[in-house]
Amino acid sequence: MANPPAEAVDIARLVLEHEADGSDPADRAQAVQTVFLRLGDHMRDLLGSRGVIALTGRALNLAMRQHRGLAGVTLSTELPATFTGLAQALAKETPENATEAGNAILAHFLHLLIMLLGYELAMHPVRKLWPHAMSSVTEIDE
Numbered sequence: 001m002a003n004p005p006a007e008a009v010d011i012a013r014l015v016l017e018h019e020a021d022g023s024d025p026a027d028r029a030q031a032v033q034t035v036f037l038r039l040g041d042h043m044r045d046l047l048g049s050r051g052v053i054a055l056t057g058r059a060l061n062l063a064m065r066q067h068r069g070l071a072g073v074t075l076s077t078e079l080p081a082t083f084t085g086l087a088q089a090l091a092k093e094t095p096e097n098a099t100e101a102g103n104a105i106l107a108h109f110l111h112l113l114i115m116l117l118g119y120e121l122a123m124h125p126v127r128k129l130w131p132h133a134m135s136s137v138t139e140i141d142e
Contacts (some may be wrong), residue, residue: 002106003056003066004107004108004110004111005111007012007086011106011107011123011133011134012104012106012107013072013099014130014132015106015126015133015134016031016032016103018130018133019035019075023095024053025056025087025090025095025098026087026134027032028099029083029086029087029089029091030087030099031043032083032105033083035087035106036080036106036109037080037081038125039126039129040056040079040080040081041126042092042124043055043078043125049078049079052079052081053075053076053077053078053081055109055112056081056109058113059073059106059108059109060073060083060105063104063108065098066104067097069101070086072085073089075082086102091119107141110123110132112122112141
């Protein structure tokens with residue numbers, strides 16, 4: 001799979017900037033975890049617990065291909081889907097690389113959702129939880 005579209009990357013960046021307390025890698029890891037917990041709660045009824053975990057795992061795998069520093073990060077197999085080793089992996093990176101790696105996980109997840117559900121349905125929880133993130137981007141081509 002190719003890199004996620006620029007719009008998905010922009011949405012991911014805006015959402016994670018909103019959730020992060022700062023640019024510290026530990027803050028970024030916590031922001032990624034918080035976003036996935038909130039998205040998982042909203043997507044569980046539509047995708048089921050296993051579907052949420054499968055898409056999150058796939059997004060992590062795709063992000064690992066772009067960011068070698070994510071090697072060793074794992075995902076729990078039960079909801080809430082939690083990342084193990086994410087804070088440690090991001091702590092080894094520069095703040096810029098940590099930000100990019102966290103953004104990549106979410107951008108891939110959003111892109112997978114869009115491909116699976118279509119733009120409107122996939123972006124519904126993002127619009128609800130982080131309306132500011134959707135106000136400055138255009139619709140992503142499916």
